[in-house]
Amino acid sequence: MITLDQARRLTDEQSVKSASRARRPATDITPSRPVSRGATQILEFFLFLTILVSCFVFIEPSPYEFAMGPLAFGCLIAGVTIRRELLPMIWLLLLWNIGGAIAYFRVSDIDLTDRFVIITLFMAMSAIIFASLFSTDSVRRLRIMRIAYIIAALVAATAGIIGYFNLTAGLGELFAPGGRARGPFKDPNVYGPFLILPILFLLQSLLSRGLRILPTAILLVILFGFFLSFSRGAWIHFVLSGVIMLGLMIVTAENHRTRLRLILLGAVCVGLLAAAMAAALSFDAIANMFKERAQAVQSYDVGSGGRFTMQILALTEVLNYPFGMGPFAFSEAYGIQQHNVYLQAFLVYGWIGGLAYIALIVLTLIAGLGAALKRTPWQPYLIAVYATFVGEVGEGIVIDTDHWRHFFLLLGVIWGLVAASRDFKRRLA
Template structure:
């Protein structure tokens, strides 16, 4: 069987493959340059530690600094397409820093602006890393992220059911939140790794390990009782199914996708019915599943605050600065696009909206192109689209997982542009997450690697 190791650029063979990939055991452990092995190790550790977010700064934040240094030492390249997110993130943060003059002498506002700058840099780091040697680096990232999601879900499950002493620290208001500060941040964190697994299963094959891990993560997502997270996951899964169907290489694969999607949704419905017969779950679900909650309407409700936010956007073209809207009106407006204009001014707001739109455009276009990393691209754009829509009801501009996905989309797009022409559709079906059987082409800029 042909493996990624066989097809990788000369001088490098990945030492990692997703455990749920049937060909994982066949990957040869060849010696890679020390800098590359160090990069893979730090990347793995940084993503794995992202499940710990209840302390500031988190271990993930410290490791991101190390990852940036190691990535530069490993010789990551800046691809021209990355000028788009770089410019938009730069403009977004420039106007954000300008609005600090509206709220001087406040430590929290400076920290808020610094977090925005950090997340922009983190997104670019991930983009730079996966733009080259894409398949082995994405494999390492996938394994780490799935493990992080499983740890988060297990913590949330343990906390919700009080399985161990002290596990209540993993819940808030009887909702699972893992090692996060908020269930509404915990839920979206689980979506990308879950879609990685589900996309792999509906297109490639199903095994007990992937099924068990996906079940644990999905149950953890359910126990977060976040309507926004449920919605974002449903949208993301729909995108994954549709794009996987459209890009399937044969009618047989399309029929498999249709059959497994129907069977999976039916099984999920049955499991939900069984789970909701449990008194505590059923009661909480019936409460949280209502489209309109008490805090959405009335004086001080979400919708009224969003109306006030629109008026404030028109009144303050230079922005109000961090936390000023909530200080004046008592609560946040819970809309990331209004947040962008309120905090970063019109310049920053338009830059943020344009960043989201261009990422969606590039992500969907790239997901339709036949590449070894197409499955990753499909899962990433599904996740991003769902969370981008969720942004209309919640502030997502400081979610680490959001910027990770944003970086992956642009990095995978850069990898696709560097690889040249589309491959035959069947070439991406050699084995899960594997490169097709062809020799890397040489160009004036070195070996054009398939992953």
């Protein structure tokens, strides 16, 4: 079996060879034409900037939306192409949007429906851009994304902590209204899941390289900010994703000694997390909120207007509207959303869009797992991203994730690395 070091050397050798060629087919892992260093640096700068500002979403349009345009331009001048391995994702995203467009005409007179349709299209395009971007020069671009995302998470978590403890006058209501940290987000239930991938990146580093002061300090800050979101869905998401990441790391380890080391370090990390949680719960306000939020069923989950009742009603409406009710039509009829992205896919986008969305999720899970099990230079990144995506897919049962920006980043990264892994396998063969 090829080792990770051998895989990296092979990638470097292939990159040197491909750089000397004037033309390459669009399906290759390298750009289709020679690219200047300046164009590459422009692309890398815009990639870093886009991920960095992705945490500022308490205003719309957010800086992230404005940054995506320059990033697309950077991809264009750097010779990034859409590879054929991405076509399943692209076609399913297209069907998803077509279903939404058909349903839109039912409720085009409801406020904000125009914006909803535009955002859906934007999210699909962002996934395609990221997939194309990470399918080439994958390791370098993943490193840039990782650094920018960790910084963004640190900023968001710090804002959440400052707001929760009201360390700066006036910021408590902005960054932590209602006793729950949300940082520069509109909703703590989105803020929490946003922090999970950088947490996994840092945990992965600790498991692979051991405890180091700076990464550990950053991890603790982000974890504390994450905990203060008091999002039950995000907590479960984190546990599920963490278990999957550790499991994949153990399964793909090069030898038994590495597996044993990962198991031991995993146990140490669990102990440290438990100790950190115990320290946080020493604050009475935090302990009281934790007891309230840790209950399996909340008041808004049950009853005639509860989440679960709304989901049953939503299932009935799915059967009644094969072409979809359209954006916000369900909440207009019942006064509240159903809080389930899979029901949302059918309610808003019709059966065409709903089936396309379900197929997209299933294909991504299958293709992503296959790529994550392959020995490639980007395997550690893909394992962390895939584990986060699985957790987010699970969280979609209790919340609508169809407009979460980081969800489509995860989607794009997975498909980009699936394409890169298939090309890498062909070269090995």
